Amino acid sequence: MGMTMIGPLLIKFGRPDQQQHFLPKILAGEHIWCQGYSEPNAGSDLASLRTEAVLDGDHWVVNGQKIWTSLAMDANWIFLLVLTDKQAKKQDGISFLLVPMDTPGITVRPITNLDMADEFCETFFDNVRVPRDNLVGQINKGWTMAKALLGFERIGSGSPRQSAYALKRLRLLAERMGVWDDGQFQDRYTRLRLDLEDHKDLYETFVEKVRRGESLGPDVSMLKVNQTELYQRITETMLDIAGEYGAGLGPMDGNRDLNPAGLFLQSRPSTIYAGSNEIQRNILAKNVLELPG
Ligand SMILES: Cc1cc2nc3c(=O)[nH]c(=O)nc-3n(C[C@H](O)[C@H](O)[C@H](O)COP(=O)(O)OP(=O)(O)OC[C@H]3O[C@@H](n4cnc5c(N)ncnc54)[C@H](O)[C@@H]3O)c2cc1C
Missing domain, CATH: 1.20.140.10 (Butyryl-CoA Dehydrogenase, subunit A, domain 3)
Known part of the structure; x- marks a missing residue:
């Protein structure tokens, strides 16, 4: 997911300092990424997501739940779609955050699939504090990036x-x-x-x-x-x-x-x-x- 999804996204939308920090680590395999898009009530209708991020000083405070997060138990970073404006029209209140998986408040619970493998997970966020700078692009403009990343994902699949x-x-x-x-x-x-x-x-x-x-x-x-x-x-x-x-x-x-x-x-x-x-x-x-x- 580093090479095929978040890497291309950062090349297109990331700040220069984000590109310099993350791209070499993706290439080196140092950062293993997972995708925090789907939620229990937001799969096909992704824009209905409820995981929210609220600004508190220099940090975002994230609360909510993702599901079907592939290989979250092996990842050390997750890219997250979060709700940052509850009043706006669905697509206009979403932002794109980069979160280290070892941040306190993140719990990963693997789900066993039909093939008896622990391939995907439930991922919970309980008052997870994320540096403000870990936002990609502008606040509330995450939907454009969400769609661009899905394009990269679809060329992969x-x-x-x-x-x-x-x-x-x-x-x-x-x-x-x-x-x-x-x-x-x-x-x-x-x-x-x-x-x-x-x-x-x-x-x-x-x-x-x-x-x-x-x-x-x-x-x-x-x-x-x-x-x-x-x-x-x-x-x-x-x-x-x-x-x-x-x-x-x-x-x-x-x-x-x-x-x-x-x-x-x-x-x-x-x-x-x-x-x-x-x-x-x-x-x-x-x-x-x-x-x-
Ligand atoms: C193996 C696997 C790995 C995954 N990995 C990840 C991951 O790493 N990160 C992540 O965020 N998500 C992941 N997902 C989740 C995946 O993106 C969702 O399962 C998918 O988007 C469908 O959402 P849903 O499961 O909520 O189904 P629903 O949206 O509830 O849909 C149920 C059924 O209804 C159909 N349907 C829904 N709406 C419509 C409509 N408007 N018109 C016609 N048919 C419709 C769907 O096609 C589907 O058949 C993974 C899923 C699988 C199976």
């Missing part, structure tokens, strides 16, 4: 790497299960492979934009939807050919590359995180296709 990895595992599995030469399987595999090649081309057009220093528009949602749904189609195909190993018996032959049920489970949340695919479709309908409603 739209990367073809996950699907390419899964397709390699599908081939290994097909060989192991003796269906690699089966005509019907070859039809399915070839379609997935061609879809992956198409997706790589699509991804490259967005990467080129980033290389040219252009801002990402709402159309980046297309990349996220396309990649995550392809990833799921590949892992669903794995389950179809895996026989009893599709029921979650763990890796076949003790080989971690042959773990169809594990990869299937890992692929399921990809259509939820970084903004659910339903929400991405809404964004595309409204802001790209300009459909009514």
